[in-house]
Amino acid sequence: MRFLKDFFDVFYPKLCASCDKPLINNEITLCTFCRHDLPLTNFTNYSENKIVKIFYGRVAIEKANALLYYRKKGITKKLIHDLKYKGNQEIGEFFGNWWGSILKENNEFYDVDFIIPVPLHPKKLKKRGYNQVTKFGKKISQHLNIPFNHNTLTRVSTSKTQTFKSRFERFSNIDTKFFLKDNTFFKGKHVLLIDDVITTGATLEACIRELQKTQEIKISILTMAYTE
Template identity: 45%
Template sequence: MVFKNLNIGNNIKNLFFPEVCLGCNNFLLQGEEVICTICRNNLPITGFSHIHDNQAYKILYGRVRIEEASSFLWFYKNTIVQQLIHNLKYRGHEEIGTFLGTWYGHNLLESPFYKNIDIVIPVPLHPKKLRKRKYNQVSNFGKAIASILNISYSENVLIQSKITSSQTTKNRTERWLEKSMAYQTCDKINLNNKHILIVDDVITTGATVEACAKALKKEQNCRVSVATIAITA
């Protein structure tokens, strides 16, 4: 009887406050969560989790030693993926990170390349930016992946010690110069012989994850892999 009442309550709530797809803004149908079935079927999945020498890996190749690198979706402007990233990053829809992280976590679980990960960590936000936004947009994505892979998750491994400005108008060299000194590891955490999976939202030039990986490798004897929600096409 309790469950019946809950279902009635949910139906009434959906009647007056219908949930919308965070990809296209159309109303969600019963059984749909976060994004509608049409948007889900139209997401441009890369398939990188089963390809070692993929575009995400190639972006970082020769710049920093990376074991594996992968991105879930292709990022194009004025598309569902851009809308999802915008809603996740600027409109407080953290459920998008959980939804995509759970989905991608199962892909990584089935991949032959992500069997020995010890800990998942997000690219950190500077404390000032974190206070303003109130959340790290990749936290839930990383937590969901860690849960599916049944491994640890921590937000205390890396620290962004220097705040960086918007990267959208900078070229690769400018991004690298600004990012290179922005991250450092926490001295209290021992990562010797650990395999770390860094998660981020979108990889464009790779400057951010490169800086994070170099910070980890500078002070710890560890291996680093990368997984992002999307990669620019």
């Protein structure tokens, strides 16, 4: 079996998801050079940072953070685009393992009861075949030993892709609606809401408003990236 693995590694090497160069040694998904080129946010304070401030005066949240900056040009944009539209779910697992190991070490979300992904509308889910944050969330779930709940919060309306909208249009988008199947399931619980990229926070705000129909719920946010 080792011979076969070595054979495939030689003739069909795994490539870096960013630069397409062959991965070597213990490299996973990204080569060492591309990984070091990622624009980390380095927000050490989870309750006082730029992301938390987005929601001031809008909805109440406990904490928030993002691993990377998302810019118009750069490695983060390429990776998340490939994750969402080219089926490369290994990228979600890569970010989930990275974030999960950080969170396990700093114990920041020790009191979280459930991890919840921002859901896709069933039509979009059927077309794409997967929610781009599912494997991301499941890896974090494994690291923190926190249940991953993907079916209590659902999306009940579709909206055109956010990619080509202006920042104002994304902020003022009121077409995105969510539905909480059971308003008591998360009662008194602390939930961690996850997504790929946060820009204006409009989608996350819509999720939070629906989740807050539950009494005594606490909500935190975690994403792969944050748009400056």
